[in-house]
Amino acid sequence: DYRVRIPFTVGFMDNARNEITMWNEICAKAIEMFGLPGDKYTCRFTTEAIEFWFRDDKDAMLFELCCG
Numbered sequence: 018d019y020r021v022r023i024p025f026t027v028g029f030m031d032n033a034r035n036e037i038t039m040w041n042e043i044c045a046k047a048i049e050m051f052g053l054p055g056d057k058y059t060c061r062f063t064t065e066a067i068e069f070w071f072r073d074d075k076d077a078m079l080f081e082l083c084c085g
Contacts (some may be wrong), residue, residue, distance in 0.1 A: 019076075024066040040067075051080070
């Protein structure tokens with residue numbers, strides 16, 4: 018599997034809405050490009066980041082270029 022790790026940012030209260038919007042867009046982009054998690058990729062949350070694990074290295078590279 019090939020990991021694309023996108024760290025959470027630590028922002029101020031004014032930035033909270035922007036961070037939520039950013040995460041909605043990243044997750045929507047993953048679904049738009051590769052479908053729901055399961056076949057081409059899976060997601061794992063850590064305390065520091067969200068990790069997208071791809072089965073194909075080309076899919077991982079494409080996603081990292083678009084969202085990483």
